[in-house]
Amino acid sequence: MSFDFAVILAKGPQILAGLGVTILIWVVGTALAVALGFVVATARRFGGPLVNAVLAVPVEVLRGTPFLVQIFLLYFGGPYIGLRLDPVTAGLLGLSVYGAAYYSEIFRAGYQSVPPGHVEAAECVGLSRGQTILFILLPEMALLVLPPSLNMSVILLKDTALLSLITVPEMTMTVSAIGSQQYAFVESIVVLALVYWGLVELANWLGRFTERKISKLSVT
Amino acid sequence: MTQSAISIQNVSKQFGDTIVLRDINLEVPRGQVSCLIGPSGSGKSTLLRCMAGLEHADAGTITIEGAPLGFVEGPDGRRRQSAAELRRARSRIGMVFQQFNLWPHMTALGNVSAALRRVRRMPRKEAEDKAMAQLEKVDLAARAHHYPSQLSGGQQQRVAIARALALDPTIMLFDEPTSALDPELTGEVLNVMRALADEGMTMVVVTHEIGFAASVGNKVCFLDHGRLLFHDTPDKVFAAPRNPRLEQFLDTYLDRGAFLVQ
Numbered sequence: 001m002s003f004d005f006a007v008i009l010a011k012g013p014q015i016l017a018g019l020g021v022t023i024l025i026w027v028v029g030t031a032l033a034v035a036l037g038f039v040v041a042t043a044r045r046f047g048g049p050l051v052n053a054v055l056a057v058p059v060e061v062l063r064g065t066p067f068l069v070q071i072f073l074l075y076f077g078g079p080y081i082g083l084r085l086d087p088v089t090a091g092l093l094g095l096s097v098y099g100a101a102y103y104s105e106i107f108r109a110g111y112q113s114v115p116p117g118h119v120e121a122a123e124c125v126g127l128s129r130g131q132t133i134l135f136i137l138l139p140e141m142a143l144l145v146l147p148p149s150l151n152m153s154v155i156l157l158k159d160t161a162l163l164s165l166i167t168v169p170e171m172t173m174t175v176s177a178i179g180s181q182q183y184a185f186v187e188s189i190v191v192l193a194l195v196y197w198g199l200v201e202l203a204n205w206l207g208r209f210t211e212r213k214i215s216k217l218s219v220t
Numbered sequence: 221m222t223q224s225a226i227s228i229q230n231v232s233k234q235f236g237d238t239i240v241l242r243d244i245n246l247e248v249p250r251g252q253v254s255c256l257i258g259p260s261g262s263g264k265s266t267l268l269r270c271m272a273g274l275e276h277a278d279a280g281t282i283t284i285e286g287a288p289l290g291f292v293e294g295p296d297g298r299r300r301q302s303a304a305e306l307r308r309a310r311s312r313i314g315m316v317f318q319q320f321n322l323w324p325h326m327t328a329l330g331n332v333s334a335a336l337r338r339v340r341r342m343p344r345k346e347a348e349d350k351a352m353a354q355l356e357k358v359d360l361a362a363r364a365h366h367y368p369s370q371l372s373g374g375q376q377q378r379v380a381i382a383r384a385l386a387l388d389p390t391i392m393l394f395d396e397p398t399s400a401l402d403p404e405l406t407g408e409v410l411n412v413m414r415a416l417a418d419e420g421m422t423m424v425v426v427t428h429e430i431g432f433a434a435s436v437g438n439k440v441c442f443l444d445h446g447r448l449l450f451h452d453t454p455d456k457v458f459a460a461p462r463n464p465r466l467e468q469f470l471d472t473y474l475d476r477g478a479f480l481v482q
Contacts, residue, residue, distance in 0.1 A: 120274055121321035121380075124314075125335035125387060126307050135338060139325045216367045219324045 007182040008175070008191050018174025019195065022160050025088070025170060029095035029160070030153045036096060037103025044104070045111045046133075055104075062101035068162050070098055075166040091163035091170070099156050106152060110145035111137070114219070140219050150207035154200050161196070171195060223286055225250040225391050225422040226271055231280030233266060233446075240266045242446040244280070248391075253423045255433035255454075258443035259469060264426045267443065268395050271424060273310040276300065285312055285390065314384030318396040320376040322368040328355060328379045329364040332386050340387070354382040358412050374405030378412055385416075392416065394425040430473050434458050442466045 008015075040059065044052040062070065071094040078085055085093065114137055122132040164173035172192055179188025226248035233241040240263045248254050248271075256264040269275040270282060273289050282289045289309045291298045301309060322331050333351035336342045342350070355361045358378035368376050377397055384392060394413065398406035410432050417423060417436050427433055433440050434454045441451035442463065450463045458470065 115319070115321070117317055117319050117321040118323055121315070121317065121323070121383075123274070123307075124272060124310070125383065126311060126339040127335060128307070129303060131338050135334065136323055140323070143325060216369050217325050218369045 003187055003190070004184060005187050005191065007184050008178055008187050011178045014174055014178060015171065015191070015195075018169060018171035021088070021169055021174075022157075022171040023199075025092055025095060025163065025168065026153075026157045026160050029092050030099060030156050032092070032096035033099025033103050033156065034149065036100035037105075038107055040100060040104035041107030041111065044108060059101045059104055062098055063105070067094070067098050067159050068165065070094055071162065071166050087163075087166050087168045090166055091160070091168040094166075095156060095160065095163070098159070099152065102152050102155075103149065106145050106148045107141065109148075110141040113144050114140045143214065143217055143219050146214070147207070147211060150203070150210075154203050157199060157203065158196060161192075223250075224248055225285060226424065227281075227283045227286075228267075228271070229281050231267070231270060231277045231282060233263075233270065233275065233277050233279075240446050241270070241277070244446075244448050246441060246448060246451065248422065248424055249438070250390075250422050251420045252438035253417045253425060253436050254439045254441060254451075255437035256424065256426045256441050256443060257428070257430065257433055257469075261445075262443040263446040264441075264443045265395055268393050268424060268426050272313055272315045272393050273306050274315075284309060311387070312390045314387065314389035314392045316377070316380050316384055316392065316394045316397050318399050320368070320373070320380045320400070322376055322380055322383070324368050327365050327367055328360060328371065328375075328382075331368070331379055332383045335383070336386055351382070351386055354386045355379070357385070358382045359408075372405060373401045374408045377401065377409045381409075381412055381416075391422045391424070394423065394427070396426050396428065398427070398429055430458070430470070442469070444469070 040055055044055050047055075071091065074083075074094050075085065075087065075090040078090065118136055118140060119132055122136045127135065160168075160170055161172040163170055164176065167173065175188045175192050175195075179185045182188075224247040226246075228244055228246040228248075231241055231244040232239070244263075244267060246254075246267075256267060258264050266275055270277050270290070271284075276290050281291070287309055288301075290301060290306065292301055292305065322328075323334070326334060329348060329351050332354050333344075333347040336347035336350055337344060340347070352361060352364060355364050358381055360375060360378050360382065363371060363375060363379075368379070371379065377400075381392075381397075397413070398409050401409065406429065410429065413423070413425070413432070414436055425433070425437070437454050439451055440454050440457040442449050442457065442465075444465050450457065450466055457466070
């Protein structure tokens with residue numbers, strides 16, 4: 001038995017189209033997850049105990065159930081409550097909400113890790129609460145959450161593969177389909193692994209580059 | 221009699237069941253250096269933080285240049301000051317922390333000019349010129365564009381002093397400003413503080429630097445278990461300590477000094 005990658009690579013344009021969908025869902029989904037996670041963490045931090053307790057419920061449910069179960073519920077269960085979404089929209093929504101739960105926890109930890117003395121120093125020079133949040137707390141929190149946020153984005157990239165199961169025409173679905181048509185299952189899986197790994201390495205390189213650029217801003 | 225810069229009357233404070241300040245009365249004279257000394261947990265840092273409005277006393281009053289800090293008396297008794305009132309009340313105070321607390325995402329110049337721009341609403345250029353003058357005063361103009369992580373502990377503390385001075389305070393509070401520094405670096409910070417004292421700045425310094433308290437302080441206050449046991453001029457406190465607890469406290473310093481000399 002020999003590997004024949006040519007049958008897979010011959011479908012280059014199709015694979016690229018799948019890769020495009022993967023990158024689109026990953027980038028847009030991560031951006032939405034970061035934004036929603038930030039809103040949730042900020043509301044929990046400053047919204048009082050009731051808001052904190054209420055928002056803790058969805059965060060815990062989303063972190064406590066498999067992503068696959070969540071997207072099945074959204075895509076196949078949605079129509080029962082009148083939520084009919086096309087696969088890409090469902091995938092994007094599912095990934096954003098799932099990622100938001102994790103990002104909200106990353107940001108919550110970030111808020112907690114800003115040394116209280118830095119906030120007191122801001123108070124002492126007369127910055128208002130709003131100014132302290134805007135000019136001190138948020139920038140310092142952003143520095144603290146950068147490494148775990150980049151890590152989370154890599155996890156989300158790999159989780160996009162699960163969206164093939166709700167027929168999102170992303171890379172895993174595209175390449176698996178080619179593999180089935182060409183009777184080249186293992187080759188297709190190897191190609192998938194290599195492309196995902198390449199993407200992850202690229203993301204990690206970008207992350208390291210960014211971290212190096214801001215290393216002199218370390219929060220102590 | 222001239223009014224005190226800070227007047228503390230019957231101030232008490234507890235955290236949970238622990239009483240940290242017991243009925244403290246203290247006048248901080250204008251233009252003088254008052255040093256708070258005492259063992260760890262004696263309440264000296266809490267007392268200083270009350271003067272900075274960072275902690276609220278449970279009882280008693282603190283006035284800064286005659287104006288109440290933390291609370292205002294109203295028709296229905298006293299109430300806590302609003303955030304804006306508190307900001308106004310402590311606008312004459314500059315605070316320096318043990319851990320420097322510089323903002324890591326701003327350069328030294330950014331740290332010193334931030335409040336000038338955001339609070340005093342100065343244009344950027346004007347704020348930075350003033351900040352630069354303050355950095356020159358602490359001999360750090362050459363490091364103005366460095367971030368805190370690129371500065372030594374002593375340099376960071378000097379930037380923190382410049383940051384507090386930039387707002388033209390009339391009173392400077394120092395909370396163990398050299399305790400986080402290597403012995404080698406304490407000198408540069410103490411020199412800046414000495415120069416400030418020579419200019420007539422009203423200062424309250426929580427310190428373990430007995431030498432500094434003895435040579436620069438006009439008044440030394442000894443706290444133990446939340447009580448202000450003793451306050452007097454340094455020569456009286458150090459040369460002939462009359463209080464047994466103070467004597468015991470100073471003995472540990474003398475012992476350590478003797479060990480160092482051997």
